[in-house]
Amino acid sequence: MFVKSLIHPTRYAFPNLPKTFQLTRKMSVLVKSLKYSKHGEPVDVMEIVEGQLQDPKDNEVLVKVLAAPINPADINTIQGKYPVKPKFPAVGGNECVAEIIAIGKNVSKLTTGQHVIPFATGLGTWTTHAIFAEEQLMPVSSKIGLAEAATLTVNPCTAYRMLKDFVALQPGDCVIQNGANSAVGQAVHQLCRAWNIKSVGIVRDRPDIASLKEYLKSQGATEVLTEEEIRTSTLFKENHLPRPLLALNCVGGKSATEVSRHLADKGVMVTYGGMSREPVIAGTAALIFKDVSFRGFWMTRWTKENADSPERIHMFTELCELIEQGKFVAPVHEMVPLQKFKDAMAAVLDFKGFAGKKFILDMQN
Ligand SMILES: NC(=O)c1ccc[n+]([C@@H]2O[C@H](COP(=O)([O-])OP(=O)(O)OC[C@H]3O[C@@H](n4cnc5c(N)ncnc54)[C@H](OP(=O)(O)O)[C@@H]3O)[C@@H](O)[C@H]2O)c1
Numbered sequence: 001m002f003v004k005s006l007i008h009p010t011r012y013a014f015p016n017l018p019k020t021f022q023l024t025r026k027m028s029v030l031v032k033s034l035k036y037s038k039h040g041e042p043v044d045v046m047e048i049v050e051g052q053l054q055d056p057k058d059n060e061v062l063v064k065v066l067a068a069p070i071n072p073a074d075i076n077t078i079q080g081k082y083p084v085k086p087k088f089p090a091v092g093g094n095e096c097v098a099e100i101i102a103i104g105k106n107v108s109k110l111t112t113g114q115h116v117i118p119f120a121t122g123l124g125t126w127t128t129h130a131i132f133a134e135e136q137l138m139p140v141s142s143k144i145g146l147a148e149a150a151t152l153t154v155n156p157c158t159a160y161r162m163l164k165d166f167v168a169l170q171p172g173d174c175v176i177q178n179g180a181n182s183a184v185g186q187a188v189h190q191l192c193r194a195w196n197i198k199s200v201g202i203v204r205d206r207p208d209i210a211s212l213k214e215y216l217k218s219q220g221a222t223e224v225l226t227e228e229e230i231r232t233s234t235l236f237k238e239n240h241l242p243r244p245l246l247a248l249n250c251v252g253g254k255s256a257t258e259v260s261r262h263l264a265d266k267g268v269m270v271t272y273g274g275m276s277r278e279p280v281i282a283g284t285a286a287l288i289f290k291d292v293s294f295r296g297f298w299m300t301r302w303t304k305e306n307a308d309s310p311e312r313i314h315m316f317t318e319l320c321e322l323i324e325q326g327k328f329v330a331p332v333h334e335m336v337p338l339q340k341f342k343d344a345m346a347a348v349l350d351f352k353g354f355a356g357k358k359f360i361l362d363m364q365n
Contacts, residue, residue, distance in 0.1 A: 060134065065364075
Protein backbone atom coordinates (compact mmCIF):
# COMPACT_ATOMS: atom_id res chain seq x y z
CA MET A 1 0.00 0.00 0.00
CA PHE A 2 1.11 3.57 -0.66
CA VAL A 3 1.30 5.75 2.41
CA LYS A 4 1.59 9.55 2.27
CA SER A 5 4.30 9.58 4.91
CA LEU A 6 7.55 11.33 4.13
CA ILE A 7 9.35 9.30 6.75
CA HIS A 8 11.26 6.23 5.69
CA PRO A 9 10.17 3.00 7.37
CA THR A 10 13.66 2.20 8.51
CA ARG A 11 14.36 5.73 9.73
CA TYR A 12 14.23 4.53 13.33
CA ALA A 13 17.14 2.22 12.72
CA PHE A 14 18.95 4.66 10.40
CA PRO A 15 18.23 8.14 11.77
CA ASN A 16 20.48 9.85 9.21
CA LEU A 17 18.21 9.01 6.28
CA PRO A 18 16.71 12.13 4.67
CA LYS A 19 13.35 13.12 6.17
CA THR A 20 11.79 13.50 2.74
CA PHE A 21 12.35 9.93 1.58
CA GLN A 22 9.09 8.94 -0.12
CA LEU A 23 7.59 5.77 1.33
CA THR A 24 6.56 3.30 -1.35
CA ARG A 25 6.96 -0.03 0.37
CA LYS A 26 5.51 -1.69 3.44
CA MET A 27 6.58 -0.25 6.77
CA SER A 28 6.71 -2.06 10.06
CA VAL A 29 7.15 -0.37 13.41
CA LEU A 30 8.14 -2.04 16.64
CA VAL A 31 5.58 -1.12 19.30
CA LYS A 32 5.62 -1.59 23.08
CA SER A 33 2.22 -1.38 24.76
CA LEU A 34 1.06 -1.58 28.37
CA LYS A 35 -1.63 -4.25 28.13
CA TYR A 36 -3.89 -6.30 30.39
CA SER A 37 -5.94 -9.41 29.71
CA LYS A 38 -7.98 -9.52 32.92
CA HIS A 39 -9.11 -7.12 35.63
CA GLY A 40 -7.03 -6.73 38.78
CA GLU A 41 -4.49 -4.45 40.44
CA PRO A 42 -2.32 -2.78 37.76
CA VAL A 43 0.91 -4.09 39.32
CA ASP A 44 -0.44 -7.63 38.91
CA VAL A 45 -2.13 -7.49 35.52
CA MET A 46 -0.33 -4.84 33.47
CA GLU A 47 2.62 -5.88 31.32
CA ILE A 48 4.68 -4.40 28.53
CA VAL A 49 3.92 -6.34 25.35
CA GLU A 50 5.96 -5.94 22.17
CA GLY A 51 4.46 -6.17 18.70
CA GLN A 52 4.65 -4.84 15.16
CA LEU A 53 2.45 -2.23 13.51
CA GLN A 54 1.97 -2.29 9.76
CA ASP A 55 0.94 0.52 7.42
CA PRO A 56 -2.00 2.70 8.39
CA LYS A 57 -5.05 2.11 6.14
CA ASP A 58 -6.29 4.84 3.80
CA ASN A 59 -8.20 6.80 6.48
CA GLU A 60 -5.78 6.06 9.33
CA VAL A 61 -2.65 7.61 10.80
CA LEU A 62 0.35 6.07 12.51
CA VAL A 63 1.45 7.98 15.59
CA LYS A 64 4.38 7.94 17.96
CA VAL A 65 2.97 8.53 21.46
CA LEU A 66 5.07 11.05 23.35
CA ALA A 67 3.40 11.27 26.75
CA ALA A 68 0.34 9.70 28.38
CA PRO A 69 -0.95 10.40 31.92
CA ILE A 70 -2.20 7.92 34.49
CA ASN A 71 -5.58 9.06 35.82
CA PRO A 72 -7.56 7.51 38.70
CA ALA A 73 -10.20 6.38 36.15
CA ASP A 74 -7.53 4.43 34.22
CA ILE A 75 -6.69 2.48 37.37
CA ASN A 76 -10.39 1.90 38.15
CA THR A 77 -10.90 0.65 34.58
CA ILE A 78 -8.08 -1.88 34.98
CA GLN A 79 -9.53 -2.96 38.34
CA GLY A 80 -12.90 -3.51 36.67
CA LYS A 81 -14.51 -0.87 38.91
CA TYR A 82 -15.34 1.63 36.16
CA PRO A 83 -18.37 1.68 33.86
CA VAL A 84 -16.08 1.51 30.80
CA LYS A 85 -15.33 -2.16 30.06
CA PRO A 86 -12.60 -2.68 27.44
CA LYS A 87 -12.28 -5.78 25.27
CA PHE A 88 -9.31 -7.98 26.24
CA PRO A 89 -6.45 -7.86 25.62
CA ALA A 90 -6.66 -4.11 26.17
CA VAL A 91 -4.13 -1.30 26.05
CA GLY A 92 -4.52 0.94 29.12
CA GLY A 93 -4.81 4.71 29.14
CA ASN A 94 -7.26 7.21 27.77
CA GLU A 95 -5.22 10.36 27.15
CA CYS A 96 -1.97 11.23 25.38
CA VAL A 97 -0.15 13.55 23.08
CA ALA A 98 1.33 11.93 20.01
CA GLU A 99 3.22 12.90 16.87
CA ILE A 100 1.97 11.75 13.48
CA ILE A 101 4.62 9.79 11.61
CA ALA A 102 2.61 8.43 8.67
CA ILE A 103 -0.81 9.00 7.14
CA GLY A 104 -3.03 6.94 4.85
CA LYS A 105 -3.77 8.30 1.38
CA ASN A 106 -7.30 9.53 2.19
CA VAL A 107 -6.30 11.42 5.32
CA SER A 108 -7.02 15.09 4.60
CA LYS A 109 -7.09 17.02 7.89
CA LEU A 110 -3.93 15.70 9.55
CA THR A 111 -0.35 15.59 8.37
CA THR A 112 2.97 14.09 9.42
CA GLY A 113 4.86 15.92 12.15
CA GLN A 114 1.67 17.30 13.75
CA HIS A 115 0.96 16.81 17.43
CA VAL A 116 -2.41 15.21 18.11
CA ILE A 117 -4.54 14.30 21.13
CA PRO A 118 -7.49 11.88 21.28
CA PHE A 119 -10.83 13.22 20.05
CA ALA A 120 -12.46 9.86 20.88
CA THR A 121 -12.44 8.17 24.30
CA GLY A 122 -11.02 4.78 25.29
CA LEU A 123 -8.39 4.55 22.54
CA GLY A 124 -5.75 2.83 24.69
CA THR A 125 -2.90 5.33 24.83
CA TRP A 126 -0.21 3.62 26.93
CA THR A 127 1.71 2.52 23.89
CA THR A 128 4.80 3.76 22.09
CA HIS A 129 3.04 3.78 18.71
CA ALA A 130 -0.51 3.27 17.49
CA ILE A 131 -2.71 3.44 14.44
CA PHE A 132 -5.89 5.45 14.81
CA ALA A 133 -8.61 6.60 12.43
CA GLU A 134 -8.22 10.25 11.41
CA GLU A 135 -11.49 11.25 13.09
CA GLN A 136 -10.35 9.79 16.42
CA LEU A 137 -7.65 12.45 16.75
CA MET A 138 -7.46 16.21 17.02
CA PRO A 139 -4.42 18.33 16.12
CA VAL A 140 -2.88 20.62 18.74
CA SER A 141 -0.25 23.27 18.26
CA SER A 142 3.26 22.05 19.00
CA LYS A 143 3.64 25.28 21.01
CA ILE A 144 1.51 23.55 23.68
CA GLY A 145 3.76 21.73 26.14
CA LEU A 146 3.71 17.93 26.19
CA ALA A 147 2.33 17.75 29.74
CA GLU A 148 -0.44 20.27 28.95
CA ALA A 149 -1.40 18.47 25.72
CA ALA A 150 -1.24 14.98 27.23
CA THR A 151 -3.58 15.94 30.07
CA LEU A 152 -5.99 18.20 28.16
CA THR A 153 -8.94 15.99 27.28
CA VAL A 154 -10.09 14.75 30.70
CA ASN A 155 -9.46 17.01 33.67
CA PRO A 156 -9.44 20.53 32.14
CA CYS A 157 -12.56 19.62 30.14
CA THR A 158 -14.27 18.26 33.27
CA ALA A 159 -13.48 21.50 35.12
CA TYR A 160 -14.63 23.57 32.14
CA ARG A 161 -17.98 21.79 31.77
CA MET A 162 -18.77 21.78 35.48
CA LEU A 163 -18.16 25.54 35.66
CA LYS A 164 -20.25 26.21 32.54
CA ASP A 165 -23.15 23.75 32.54
CA PHE A 166 -24.81 23.77 35.96
CA VAL A 167 -24.99 27.40 37.12
CA ALA A 168 -24.78 30.56 34.97
CA LEU A 169 -21.78 31.98 36.83
CA GLN A 170 -21.01 35.69 36.44
CA PRO A 171 -17.73 37.50 37.16
CA GLY A 172 -17.46 38.01 40.91
CA ASP A 173 -19.49 34.89 41.75
CA CYS A 174 -17.93 32.25 43.97
CA VAL A 175 -17.29 28.51 43.60
CA ILE A 176 -16.17 26.11 46.34
CA GLN A 177 -14.49 22.73 45.79
CA ASN A 178 -12.91 19.94 47.79
CA GLY A 179 -10.00 17.89 46.43
CA ALA A 180 -8.80 21.33 45.38
CA ASN A 181 -5.27 20.11 44.69
CA SER A 182 -6.44 17.35 42.34
CA ALA A 183 -5.74 17.81 38.64
CA VAL A 184 -9.40 18.76 38.15
CA GLY A 185 -9.16 21.14 41.13
CA GLN A 186 -6.07 22.87 39.73
CA ALA A 187 -7.90 23.31 36.42
CA VAL A 188 -10.93 24.77 38.23
CA HIS A 189 -8.79 27.42 39.97
CA GLN A 190 -7.11 28.43 36.72
CA LEU A 191 -10.37 28.66 34.76
CA CYS A 192 -11.99 30.65 37.58
CA ARG A 193 -9.07 33.07 37.45
CA ALA A 194 -9.42 33.39 33.66
CA TRP A 195 -13.17 34.05 33.98
CA ASN A 196 -12.98 36.33 37.05
CA ILE A 197 -14.78 33.89 39.32
CA LYS A 198 -13.73 33.55 42.94
CA SER A 199 -12.74 30.01 43.93
CA VAL A 200 -12.35 28.55 47.39
CA GLY A 201 -10.39 25.30 47.62
CA ILE A 202 -10.64 22.72 50.40
CA VAL A 203 -7.77 20.26 50.86
CA ARG A 204 -6.74 17.67 53.41
CA ASP A 205 -4.30 18.92 56.02
CA ARG A 206 -0.65 17.81 55.58
CA PRO A 207 2.81 18.72 56.83
CA ASP A 208 3.52 21.05 53.87
CA ILE A 209 0.08 22.71 53.89
CA ALA A 210 1.51 26.25 53.71
CA SER A 211 3.33 25.60 50.44
CA LEU A 212 0.30 23.79 48.97
CA LYS A 213 -1.94 26.75 49.83
CA GLU A 214 0.58 29.11 48.29
CA TYR A 215 0.77 27.03 45.11
CA LEU A 216 -3.01 26.83 44.67
CA LYS A 217 -3.31 30.58 45.25
CA SER A 218 -0.65 31.12 42.58
CA GLN A 219 -2.97 29.20 40.25
CA GLY A 220 -5.85 31.55 41.05
CA ALA A 221 -7.51 30.15 44.18
CA THR A 222 -9.02 33.04 46.14
CA GLU A 223 -8.77 31.14 49.42
CA VAL A 224 -7.56 27.65 50.40
CA LEU A 225 -8.67 26.00 53.64
CA THR A 226 -8.16 22.59 55.15
CA GLU A 227 -11.13 20.29 55.82
CA GLU A 228 -10.84 21.24 59.52
CA GLU A 229 -10.61 24.99 58.86
CA ILE A 230 -13.73 25.16 56.68
CA ARG A 231 -15.85 23.75 59.53
CA THR A 232 -15.30 26.85 61.65
CA SER A 233 -14.61 29.37 58.90
CA THR A 234 -16.54 32.66 58.86
CA LEU A 235 -15.46 33.40 55.28
CA PHE A 236 -19.02 33.41 53.97
CA LYS A 237 -20.94 34.18 57.20
CA GLU A 238 -19.08 37.46 57.62
CA ASN A 239 -19.36 38.28 53.91
CA HIS A 240 -15.65 38.19 53.15
CA LEU A 241 -16.72 36.27 50.05
CA PRO A 242 -20.17 35.77 48.48
CA ARG A 243 -21.72 32.40 49.30
CA PRO A 244 -20.83 29.90 46.54
CA LEU A 245 -23.49 29.21 43.90
CA LEU A 246 -21.63 26.08 42.85
CA ALA A 247 -19.76 23.40 44.82
CA LEU A 248 -17.61 20.77 43.11
CA ASN A 249 -17.20 17.49 44.96
CA CYS A 250 -14.19 15.26 44.26
CA VAL A 251 -14.24 13.47 47.61
CA GLY A 252 -17.69 12.54 49.00
CA GLY A 253 -18.33 11.63 52.66
CA LYS A 254 -18.07 14.27 55.40
CA SER A 255 -16.06 16.56 53.17
CA ALA A 256 -18.95 16.82 50.68
CA THR A 257 -21.54 17.42 53.42
CA GLU A 258 -19.41 20.16 54.92
CA VAL A 259 -18.77 21.88 51.61
CA SER A 260 -22.47 21.77 50.67
CA ARG A 261 -23.36 23.57 53.94
CA HIS A 262 -21.69 26.72 52.60
CA LEU A 263 -23.71 26.90 49.38
CA ALA A 264 -25.92 29.90 48.66
CA ASP A 265 -29.71 29.52 48.43
CA LYS A 266 -30.57 27.23 45.50
CA GLY A 267 -26.87 26.46 45.10
CA VAL A 268 -25.78 23.31 43.28
CA MET A 269 -23.26 20.68 44.31
CA VAL A 270 -21.83 18.67 41.40
CA THR A 271 -20.19 15.38 42.34
CA TYR A 272 -17.56 14.17 39.88
CA GLY A 273 -15.26 12.02 42.04
CA GLY A 274 -15.49 9.75 45.07
CA MET A 275 -11.92 9.71 46.35
CA SER A 276 -12.90 8.99 49.99
CA ARG A 277 -15.08 6.06 48.80
CA GLU A 278 -17.78 7.43 51.13
CA PRO A 279 -21.31 8.26 49.90
CA VAL A 280 -22.51 11.83 49.56
CA ILE A 281 -24.78 12.73 52.47
CA ALA A 282 -26.89 15.85 52.10
CA GLY A 283 -27.54 17.99 55.18
CA THR A 284 -31.29 18.09 55.84
CA ALA A 285 -31.28 21.82 56.68
CA ALA A 286 -29.47 22.71 53.46
CA LEU A 287 -32.05 20.76 51.46
CA ILE A 288 -35.11 22.20 53.21
CA PHE A 289 -34.17 25.77 53.97
CA LYS A 290 -31.81 26.50 51.06
CA ASP A 291 -33.25 24.19 48.41
CA VAL A 292 -29.74 23.16 47.33
CA SER A 293 -29.46 20.58 44.53
CA PHE A 294 -27.13 17.65 44.16
CA ARG A 295 -26.08 16.71 40.64
CA GLY A 296 -23.46 14.47 39.06
CA PHE A 297 -21.14 14.85 36.10
CA TRP A 298 -19.27 12.33 33.95
CA MET A 299 -17.05 13.67 31.18
CA THR A 300 -17.26 10.42 29.19
CA ARG A 301 -21.05 10.74 28.96
CA TRP A 302 -20.83 14.43 28.01
CA THR A 303 -18.28 13.62 25.29
CA LYS A 304 -20.48 10.87 23.85
CA GLU A 305 -23.52 13.12 23.84
CA ASN A 306 -21.67 16.12 22.42
CA ALA A 307 -19.00 14.46 20.27
CA ASP A 308 -19.24 16.79 17.26
CA SER A 309 -20.94 19.73 18.93
CA PRO A 310 -19.79 23.34 18.47
CA GLU A 311 -19.57 23.55 22.31
CA ARG A 312 -16.88 20.87 22.30
CA ILE A 313 -14.81 22.58 19.61
CA HIS A 314 -15.26 25.93 21.38
CA MET A 315 -14.10 24.37 24.67
CA PHE A 316 -10.92 22.92 23.15
CA THR A 317 -10.19 26.18 21.32
CA GLU A 318 -10.59 28.22 24.49
CA LEU A 319 -8.48 25.84 26.59
CA CYS A 320 -5.70 25.77 23.97
CA GLU A 321 -5.73 29.59 23.77
CA LEU A 322 -5.39 29.85 27.55
CA ILE A 323 -2.47 27.39 27.47
CA GLU A 324 -0.73 29.25 24.65
CA GLN A 325 -1.20 32.52 26.54
CA GLY A 326 0.47 30.94 29.60
CA LYS A 327 -2.76 31.29 31.63
CA PHE A 328 -3.32 27.57 32.07
CA VAL A 329 -0.65 25.02 32.95
CA ALA A 330 -0.59 21.26 33.45
CA PRO A 331 -1.19 19.94 36.97
CA VAL A 332 1.83 19.34 39.16
CA HIS A 333 3.31 16.22 37.59
CA GLU A 334 6.26 13.87 37.22
CA MET A 335 7.31 12.31 33.91
CA VAL A 336 7.90 8.59 34.43
CA PRO A 337 9.74 6.33 31.96
CA LEU A 338 7.43 3.63 30.59
CA GLN A 339 9.58 0.91 32.21
CA LYS A 340 8.76 2.35 35.67
CA PHE A 341 4.99 2.20 35.20
CA LYS A 342 4.37 -0.08 38.22
CA ASP A 343 5.55 2.39 40.88
CA ALA A 344 3.57 5.21 39.32
CA MET A 345 0.37 3.18 39.06
CA ALA A 346 0.61 2.02 42.66
CA ALA A 347 0.91 5.65 43.78
CA VAL A 348 -2.18 6.92 41.89
CA LEU A 349 -4.78 5.29 44.14
CA ASP A 350 -2.65 4.90 47.24
CA PHE A 351 -5.22 5.71 49.90
CA LYS A 352 -2.56 6.76 52.38
CA GLY A 353 -2.79 9.84 50.17
CA PHE A 354 -0.73 12.87 49.33
CA ALA A 355 0.73 11.58 46.04
CA GLY A 356 0.68 15.29 45.31
CA LYS A 357 1.26 14.98 41.58
CA LYS A 358 0.02 13.48 38.35
CA PHE A 359 2.21 10.77 36.85
CA ILE A 360 2.72 11.07 33.10
CA LEU A 361 4.30 8.17 31.22
CA ASP A 362 7.14 9.24 28.98
CA MET A 363 6.41 6.74 26.22
CA GLN A 364 9.70 7.15 24.34
CA ASN A 365 11.99 6.40 27.32
N1 LIG B 1 -16.65 12.55 36.55
C1 LIG B 1 -15.72 12.82 35.65
O1 LIG B 1 -15.98 13.00 34.46
C2 LIG B 1 -14.30 12.89 36.09
C3 LIG B 1 -13.33 13.46 35.28
C4 LIG B 1 -12.03 13.56 35.78
C5 LIG B 1 -11.73 13.07 37.03
N2 LIG B 1 -12.69 12.47 37.76
C6 LIG B 1 -12.46 11.95 39.10
O2 LIG B 1 -12.03 13.03 39.88
C7 LIG B 1 -11.18 12.56 40.91
C8 LIG B 1 -9.87 13.32 40.82
O3 LIG B 1 -9.24 13.02 39.59
P1 LIG B 1 -7.83 13.69 39.24
O4 LIG B 1 -7.31 13.11 38.00
O5 LIG B 1 -7.98 15.16 39.34
O6 LIG B 1 -7.02 13.10 40.47
P2 LIG B 1 -5.61 13.41 41.09
O7 LIG B 1 -4.96 14.56 40.42
O8 LIG B 1 -4.92 12.13 41.21
O9 LIG B 1 -6.02 13.93 42.56
C9 LIG B 1 -6.64 13.10 43.49
C10 LIG B 1 -7.25 13.98 44.57
O10 LIG B 1 -8.00 13.19 45.46
C11 LIG B 1 -7.61 13.52 46.80
N3 LIG B 1 -7.78 12.35 47.64
C12 LIG B 1 -7.24 11.13 47.46
N4 LIG B 1 -7.68 10.28 48.41
C13 LIG B 1 -8.50 11.01 49.20
C14 LIG B 1 -9.26 10.72 50.37
N5 LIG B 1 -9.25 9.49 50.90
N6 LIG B 1 -9.99 11.71 50.92
C15 LIG B 1 -9.99 12.93 50.39
N7 LIG B 1 -9.30 13.27 49.29
C16 LIG B 1 -8.57 12.32 48.71
C17 LIG B 1 -6.18 13.93 46.66
O11 LIG B 1 -5.86 14.72 47.77
P3 LIG B 1 -4.56 14.48 48.70
O12 LIG B 1 -3.47 15.30 48.11
O13 LIG B 1 -5.04 14.95 50.00
O14 LIG B 1 -4.25 12.99 48.67
C18 LIG B 1 -6.24 14.75 45.38
O15 LIG B 1 -6.76 16.03 45.63
C19 LIG B 1 -11.03 11.04 40.66
O16 LIG B 1 -11.99 10.39 41.45
C20 LIG B 1 -11.37 10.91 39.19
O17 LIG B 1 -11.80 9.63 38.85
C21 LIG B 1 -13.97 12.38 37.33
